Amino acid sequence: MAKAQINPEKARWLEVLGVSMPLCLSYIPIGLACGILLHAAGFNFIMILLVSVLVFSGGAQFILASLLTVNSPLSTIFLSLFFLELRYALLGSSLSKYIKQESARFILVFSASMNDENYAINYMKFATDKKWTPDDALLVERYSLAAWSISNMVGGLIGGAISIDLEVVDFALTALFLYMIVMQVQNHLSFVICILASILGVYFLVLTKNTLGLIIATLLASFVGFAVENTVRHHSKDPSNNWFLTKMFRPQITKTTLEDKQAQEKKEIKEAEKLENKIENVVERHDEPKDDTQHHDEG
Known part of the structure; x- marks a missing residue:
């Protein structure tokens, strides 16, 4: 009886899906809340979808909903979002060494769909898993983007049937930043x-x-x-x-990175070399008296 052949590509995307599944599940309640708040701020279904895909940032979308509900000027909204999202320049630079061999188109797509959570997963996997590839990292971003966008859209649909007090937006925003501080x-x-x-x-x-x-x-x-x-x-x-x-x-961190393993290997090699040199010195010192004794006997 012939054994069933496993498609390596299919097995790989399933494996990446398993890695990103906890993140996707955690997006559901936050995405629903974000969609409801965006609907309360005046966004329709299509606009919520576009914001979720193009912005793809919980913090930015919560701030956007909060500032729009209090009729903040456009300049304030722009500057707030700019300074909030500026951190991605630093996050992206730490991943650049892992994807620098990829095409400019790949890097553009990868950068556009990166956020704090999928960055954390990809950075940890790149640092601890030699088999983790840029394509795997891009898959994580796609899974997380799909989960976030769907949750936002469902929240937008639910928002039409739910009446909420807009003052809760301020509390949600404060809670979000407290969470971000605690996690960092x-x-x-x-x-x-x-x-x-x-x-x-x-x-x-x-x-x-x-x-x-x-x-x-x-x-x-x-x-x-x-x-x-x-x-x-x-x-x-x-x-x-x-x-x-x-x-x-x-x-x-709970895992040992590849850099840690390399440093540990170098340390062990140095210790082994020192031990080997000590053994050679002991052997040489032990052989010298025997040679002198042999010469003395021959004389």
Whole structure:
């Protein structure tokens, strides 16, 4: 009886789907809420679909709904979304080394569908799985985009039958940013910088009496974090084994990255070479007296 042949390509997309499934499921409640809020802000079904596909950012879409409900000027909406999405320049640069061999068209499509969550999955897979390819990473983005867009559209349809108080938008936005802060605090230095940013935010908000103070506080706190890390790296003889960088600055992860494995292998090779040299020295020292004794006996 012939054995059933498994299609490698089909098996691969199913495997990638399994990797991205937790993310897709987590998008359902947030996407429904976002669709309902966008409908309350005046978006119809088609507009919700376009915003979900083209923007593809929960934070940006929640802010968009919030600012539109309070009739904010277009310039304020544009600047708020610009500074919020500016972080993707840094996120994309950390993935560039893994997709730099791909075509410009691929990179354009990949960049357009990247967000915080699928970035986290792809970065971790690239760092820990040698078999993870750019095509797999693009599949993760497509799955997450489909789940997010469908959830938003369903939320938009439900929003027509549900009447909600628009004041809940402010609370939803605050809760979203609190969640983003908590998820980013993965080490002691990040926690200190968050506290510093909060203090500076309150100070400059009172000083300027404008939300521009929050932007100033964010930039100053980010600069302090960068300056601390850069100073320690510059003055450390061995940054990879520096206690401050590994314990205070580096995020705590549950998996060992490929860079960690390579560093560990190099360390083991050096230790093996040192041990081998010690053994050779001991053998040479042990042989020298025997040679002297033999020459003495021959004499």
